[in-house]
Amino acid sequence: MKAPFVAIADDDAAFANYLKTFLDARGYLARVYNHGEDLLAAARLGELPDVVLPGRHDAGMDGMATLRSLKTAYPDLQVIMLSGRDSAQTIVEALSLGAVNYVVKPTIPTASARSPLENAIKQAIEKRQLVSEVTELRRQVNDDQRAPSGPTATP
Secondary structure, eight states: OOOOEEEEEOSOHHHHHHHHHHHHHTTOEEEEESSHHHHHHHHHTTOOOSEEEEBSOOSSSOHHHHHHHHHHHOTTOEEEEEESSOOHHHHHHHHHTTOSEEEEOOSSOOHHHHHHHHHHHHHHHHHHHHHHHHHHHHHHHHHHHHSOOSOOOOO
């Protein structure tokens, strides 16, 4: 089984690289994109991650615009919005745009501060696996329904 691919799109290079190191150490394949546009371009070229962690603010494409574009192009993509602040309006907006979770960036990278993000990533990967399994089962059912059932006798 291959390691889940987690994409980080954040203009805070220090935090993004810290997060990459944190995720790599836990067995994920993490890749950092400087801006949402870079992530979208990579996705169009076939580098579609299992989970995306866009920052709320980005020097290039705003995190909400990145979320909107990703969910429009890839509706089943698991996106967890990251932000430095805990704003109810922003959380509601992110979730209404299709984010599966919203995590406030830890100011001090302690084990307890990392736990909400780690739990959110695990849940997103589980959901992605379930969606993939359901899609495959539906495909199998549709194939079975279209397959001829054998010779039919005519009276």
